Amino acid sequence: MSAAADNGWRLRLRALEVRYPAEQRWLRRPRRWARAVDGVSLEIPAGETLALVGESGCGKTTLGRAVLGLVAASAGEIWFRPPEAVRRQAPGLDALLAGRGRDGALDLAALPAAAWKPVRRALGMVFQDPSSSLNPRMRVWRVVAEPLLIHRAGSAAALRARADALLERVGIAPVLGERFPNEFSGGQRQRIGIARALALDPALVVCDEPVSALDVSVKAQILELLLDLQRERGLSYLFISHDLAVVRQIAQRTAVMYAGRLAEVGPTDALFAAPRHPYTRALLAAVPAVDGARAGRLLLRGEPPSPSAPPSGCRFHPRCPEAFARCAAEEPGWYRAGEGAAACFLAEPLS
């Protein structure tokens, strides 16, 4: 195997588009579509975390689900490059790569459903809504061990031991493994979902609001666990979160999404220190602080745009405090913004 394959990107999205019917008509083709994800390109290097942040409804979950093949991409490419360690464990993956791969990677957007199984074990997902993603009739240790069972990875005793170890790592006493999911609190269920997503030692995990239901102390433990696994095994994360303090701590790079598009991308520290896109600035200004010094100032007014009828020009222009005539007429391209890039005319270099 070439060294480049393990050191380069793990995931690369190219002009990804996912659409939903905007008006559902019974048994007929929808007349209009809403593009929940509208031409997103991004890259996650092996062993790194990319945070995806943005307003509620901007398309984060849809993007994450598309990567896992849980919702179909209507256009664009989703390239996933599994690391050597996963290729050794997942039977069939090498054959798949030999047939359809390019440069050791697969375009998941073009992968037929029947070919997904060997890829699936390399991908994990922590669902935003833990309760509805856990089978209510299954004991919790089984919920956690189920992915291992599906991929036949070990004896019954080994499965139980693995489930117990995972539960312990997410801070749930293994004795509670005999209980059912609805006997747990919201935050406990969220942690069960995390344990399950990590069961198969995936190479890439899409974490959709993985710590949203956790208090500060448990949250710190879970973040430490995710960071440990990244250091130990070179895991990559697509980390969807609205908690910017958490993003700051876990993500090397951050992508800011607005109405189905990326508004700004860059190294997290630089982006937080000097946000360039007015939307990123509004987002950072709204973070509530415990000392009340900055008690969640509301800088962003007005309606979020409708995905079925996005505004002309820059999608942010109707709400942007700095918008000028050009913003409504023309869509901004990508401009260098510090160490990253922003899709805003204000970031355009002066000519």
Added chain:
Amino acid sequence: MSEGPLLQVAGLTLTVPSPRGPVAVVDRVGFVIGRGETLGLLGESGCGKTLTALSLLRLLPPAVHLAAGSVRFDGVDLAALPERQLRRYRGKRVAMVFQDPAAALNPVLRVGAQVEEVLEVHRRLSGAQRRREVARLFGDVGLAEPERSARRYPHELSGGQRQRVLIAMALAGEPELVVADEPTASLDVTVQAQILELFRELRQRRGLSLLWIGHDLGVAASLCDRVTILYAGRVAETGALARVFRQPLHPYTQGLLAAMPLLERRAPPKGIPGRVPPPAELPEGCRFRDRCPAAFADCASEPALIPAPLGSPGQAAACWLHATRPGAAT
């Protein structure tokens, strides 16, 4: 309307069955919410916040038993009220924002129709009035295109949109008290700021009282008048927000505040070491003893919730470090 606080919870004890008999997951919990006041109920995952909230309107899951306690709302003990009379309170005078929006919404009904149902039952509005009111409520919680959103099914909404539908539904009956269980957990900061502003406005305009359950101390700080901190089903500390956050008395509260992730701070803060023991394995005496950096011999017996001698009026902690006066008891 009687005088005194709007809600007075005392001695609330909730048990779940276990192989060794019933164990208390919420143990002699008490708190008070004044009219127009916001109380934050805070604490680690699994400490009993949701069950406490659900018990107020007796919406507990079947396995959980209300073993003792009273829930006096406007002078009436809801814990002792017959089910039929209790229904007059639910959604009308006391409304609940559930922690789990997906489970609280009916998957086969359009979300607008679900809110309309509340308006029909509790406010007896006509069809056209209801639709206008739904659009207004959806606008208030920041849902884009309120009319179109109302026609969606729950699964066609994003996580944060579903959560806001639930908030709109709770506000639909114009309740006096809203019990909000992690109502902004899946909202980004800008939408969250809008929701917080909405609650502040309702408090000012209508004297809405709020029981705010959340794990985000920054949000609590910007909204609550007082806070009650739970640990493993017991009240660890209670008091005015400013006092508790600036001068926490209980080592657990101190640990929680120290674990706050801050935007300005790059390194992940350390959590409180260890985890909350399962209910059946709680230590004797102070429940925090095994994890407490300050534990000493006295902690082997259970500390009562003792008013802090140096704290502000109303601040109290269940910790032997602050039990300087002999004979103080619950």
